[in-house]
Each structure stands twice: as C-alpha cells, then as structure tokens.
Amino acid sequence: MSAAGIDPVIHVPARLQIVATLAALPEGDALSFTRLQNMIGLTPGNLITHLRKLEDVDYVTIEKTGSGPASRTAVALTHRGHAALDLYTETLRGLLNGL
Amino acid sequence: MSDISGTGNAANEADEGRLDPREAARLLAQTRWRAQRGLDFRSPWLSLLAAAAMLVGFGAIWLSVRGQHPYEGPTPVGLVGLYAAVLVRIASVIYAHRRATEGVTGRSVQRRQAEGAALAVALIVVYVVMAALAHAGASDGVVYGVYVSSATLIVLGTFGAARAAAREDWPSLGLSTAVMLVASGSAFAGPRGVWLSDGVGLCVVLLGYGTLQAWRRHASGSDA
Numbered sequence: 001m002s003a004a005g006i007d008p009v010i011h012v013p014a015r016l017q018i019v020a021t022l023a024a025l026p027e028g029d030a031l032s033f034t035r036l037q038n039m040i041g042l043t044p045g046n047l048i049t050h051l052r053k054l055e056d057v058d059y060v061t062i063e064k065t066g067s068g069p070a071s072r073t074a075v076a077l078t079h080r081g082h083a084a085l086d087l088y089t090e091t092l093r094g095l096l097n098g099l
Numbered sequence: 100m101s102d103i104s105g106t107g108n109a110a111n112e113a114d115e116g117r118l119d120p121r122e123a124a125r126l127l128a129q130t131r132w133r134a135q136r137g138l139d140f141r142s143p144w145l146s147l148l149a150a151a152a153m154l155v156g157f158g159a160i161w162l163s164v165r166g167q168h169p170y171e172g173p174t175p176v177g178l179v180g181l182y183a184a185v186l187v188r189i190a191s192v193i194y195a196h197r198r199a200t201e202g203v204t205g206r207s208v209q210r211r212q213a214e215g216a217a218l219a220v221a222l223i224v225v226y227v228v229m230a231a232l233a234h235a236g237a238s239d240g241v242v243y244g245v246y247v248s249s250a251t252l253i254v255l256g257t258f259g260a261a262r263a264a265a266r267e268d269w270p271s272l273g274l275s276t277a278v279m280l281v282a283s284g285s286a287f288a289g290p291r292g293v294w295l296s297d298g299v300g301l302c303v304v305l306l307g308y309g310t311l312q313a314w315r316r317h318a319s320g321s322d323a
Contacts, residue, residue, distance in 0.1 A: 011118055017126065024131060024134035027206070092127070
C-alpha cells in the first residue's frame with residue numbers, strides 16, 4: 001500500500017498521538033507538558049524532541065512561563081496544525097477507501 | 100515543578116518508525132477517543148450520581164411537605180436533605196471537572212468562569228423574585244412550592260440549553276430541554292406534588308442521559 005501524499009511530519013506514531021490529543025482541546029486552549037506526557041505515555045525526552053519537530057513546521061506552539069521549579073510549559077495546536085491534521089485524516093480516508 | 104527541564108534530546112528511534120495507513124487510522128481514532136474521554140468531565144457515573152441526588156433531594160422536600168394542610172413550605176429537615184443532595188452533586192462535578200481539565204489553560208477556562216458568574220446572577224434573580232412574590236402577598240404554595248422549584252430548574256435548563264447549543268452538544272441540549280419540560284410540567288402538580296414530580300422526572304431524565312452517555316462511549320470505543 002502506498003502512503004504517498006501523507007504528511008511525513010504527522011505520519012509518525014508519537015507525533016500523530018500528540019497532534020490528535022491537542023486537537024481534542026477546545027479552540028484557543030493549551031495543555032501542560034506534564035498532562036500531555038501523561039495522556040500519551042512518552043518519556044519527557046521523547047516528547048520534547050517530537051514537539052520541537054512539530055514546532056519547526058508551525059504545527060504547535062510551545063510556551064514556557066516562569067522559571068526554575070515553578071516553570072510551566074503549555075503546548076497548543078496552531079491553525080496550521082489543525083489544517084494539517086484535517087488534511088492527513090482526509091488523505092488516510094482516501095487511501096483506505098481505495099483498498 | 101519544572102515541566103521539561105533536563106529532558107535532553109533522547110528521542111527513541113523506534114518512535115520515528117512510519118505507519119501503515121490502516122494502522123495510522125486505528126491509532127488516530129484510538130488517540131482521539133482517549134483524548135476526548137480524558138478531557139471531558141462528564142460520565143455515566145456522574146449522571147447516575149446526579150439522578151440519585153435529585154431523587155433524594157426533592158424527595159426529602161416532598162416528604163416534609165406532603166402532610167401540610169394548608170401548605171407552609173419545606174421544613175428545615177427537608178431543606179437539609181435537599182441542600183445535602185445539591186452539595187453532593189456540586190462536589191462530584193467539581194472533582195470530575197478538576198480531574199479532566201488538569202493542565203488545560205486558555206480561552207475555555209475564562210469562558211467557563213464568565214458562564215458561572217452569569218448563572219449565579221440568574222439564580223440570585225430567581226430568589227429575589229421569590230422574595231418579591233412573598234412581599235406582594237402571594238400564597239406560600241406559590242412562593243415556596245411551585246415558583247421556587249420550577250423557576251430554579253427552568254433557569255438551569257435554559258442556561259444548559261444555550262451553552263449546549265453554542266457547542267453543538269446535542270445530547271446535552273436534549274438533557275437541558277428535558278429538564279425545562281419536567282420543571283414546567285411539574286408546576287401543574289401543585290405545591291406538594293411539584294417536588295415529587297421534579298424529583299422523579301429529573302431522576303428519569305438523568306438516568307436516560309447516563310445510559311446514552313454509556314452507549315455512546317461504548318460505540319465510539321468499539322470504533323476506535
């Protein structure tokens with residue numbers, strides 16, 4: 001089966017889980033790094049690496065507030081990230097219907 | 100607590116592995132289902148608890164007024180039963196809500212605070228009008244029976260319906276509409292019967308809503 005046309009940034013298990021989880025939030029909301037990690041079950045190192053890859057293509061925003069032990073990191077899906085997930089879902093549907 | 104300090108760049112190479120489209124569709128559906136379930140505070144168990152609380156709370160008032168001739172209004176013991184049931188309902192919702200929205204920040208938090216303030220004002224207005232009715236000489240049966248129970252539930256139902264419609268949450272819109280119908284229909288049962296009718300009606304409506312929630316969870320879980 002060909003996976004041509006599928007967004008290679010999202011088409012990775014960990015990043016697909018990150019994007020799909022963030023897409024479940026109401027528009028304009030963000031999720032803390034810790035809660036996202038708990039929901040997906042990745043190690044902190046894995047999660048931050050995948051998040052940086054998603055941030056590089058402007059699919060997520062990562063906002064850190066405070067410093068030291070009191071710091072908080074909030075992650076949110078951008079409009080571009082939402083659109084990419086919609087397109088990815090449509091492409092997958094097309095591929096599966098063509099089987 | 101620092102969220103991401105000291106995590107390094109240790110991405111597991113296995114996580115970079117590409118997916119078969121069928122496997123990707125399954126993972127996407129499963130992740131969406133888990134995320135929606137994890138972020139939503141509502142559950143069949145919460146609805147079941149609400150149904151029991153409404154039956155106990157309104158039932159306590161009905162037991163306290165059913166033998167009154169003429170009608171005088173709920174007794175302190177009846178009110179304690181109602182307030183205890185309402186407190187259980189509020190505490191269970193707050194607990195479930197805090198658990199579901201832990202780590203969530205943004206516009207929806209501010210929107211919920213504004214909605215809560217608007218609802219509080221609406222409920223205060225119900226009791227101000229109740230005082231005005233008593234001041235104007237309305238009977239105890241109207242003021243402390245039909246009006247206070249029906250008006251409170253109609254305000255809650257209207258608020259819930261408007262909120263559900265704005266979110267296109269059709270099951271919640273159905274629940275809120277049913278609450279308004281129970282409240283308006285129960286008003287015809289008179290000052291004593293209104294409490295029993297509200298208690299039984301809300302219990303049935305909430306049990307139906309809980310069953311629908313359980314069925315939808317099961318159906319979407321099977322799809323995922």
